[in-house]
Amino acid sequence: MRVLGIETSCDETGIAIYDGEKGLLAHTIYSQIDLHAPYGGVVPELASRDHIRKILPLLQQTLTEAGLEKKDINGIAYTAGPGLIGALLVGAAVGRTLGWALNVPTVAVHHMEGHLLAPMLEEQRPEFPFIALLVSGGHTMLVQVEDIGNYQILGESLDDAAGEAFDKTAKLLGLPYPGGPALAQLAEQGDPKRFTFPRPMTDRPGLDFSFSGLKTYALNTLQSADADPQTRADIARAFQDAVVDTLVIKCRRALQQTGLLRLVVAGGVGANHALRAKLTKETEQLGATVYYPRPLFCTDNGAMIAYAGYQRLSRGQHDNLTIQTHARWPLTKLSTEPVGNSVERMG
16 A cells, blocks of 8 residues: 655644555655744744645656556545644645545544654664653653553653744854754753753652643853853753653653553654664663664654555445544544554544
């Protein structure tokens, strides 16, 4: 089965084709960073319009790179949420309409399920069950994964996601959009001993996260110190160390509480070098193994949607003609049924 994946949840237009026997055949990604940079963040209406302009040319480019025509596609998967509704509707409308025109099944994919399964695109892939740390601009959560669709949320952010906290703190430091990667780069020049930020919610049991206080702590530190370039770098380092340590501590707890020895890390922050280095060291000490997607597949992409869609479609799941998108969509609402007309439990 060859599945076309479409990702338009936010500010990347991603198209990919996954073959059940040959693996990933082709993928293309268009980023809107330059479009949104003057505004310091994603403008939803501009994002939707740009998806409309880019999606069909990218679709044709991906087919060409795979050496295929539209008639060679056996199924279509599109991101239905969570995300920006206008952006989601672009991919959903194109995916569902193309499925109807080609008379092939379509399936609505949960964006975070795509991230969760992204490491499956690599040669070294985890077996079920495992713990997943999903860490991005919009979500930070620890999930116990038993199988496709069988997910238990162990902990999640009570306020800002880690990626959101990175972006907000970067803005306080006067860094350009997107802030997260810029802050991580600046942190490399920082003195790790000058400032010490708190590790929120690590002094109590549980696996939930809270990162909004770190942004305030960074602001107060910046206002009380000379705002010279080295001070900004030192603050960036202290902030990043606090986030990384917090994520690592919670991952260790999750592995110890469940007794599992496999950890998956996915989402945009999963590409952070400091986080990868510390998690790799921590899991080695626990006798566990950590799995990452390649950095390109940490950010939003069509490949993860094509793979997740393939898993759903190969289990007999598909959508009816109704297009449904969700700005918010709990991961635990996904169906574990092997066959059905929808991948969401309604009600």
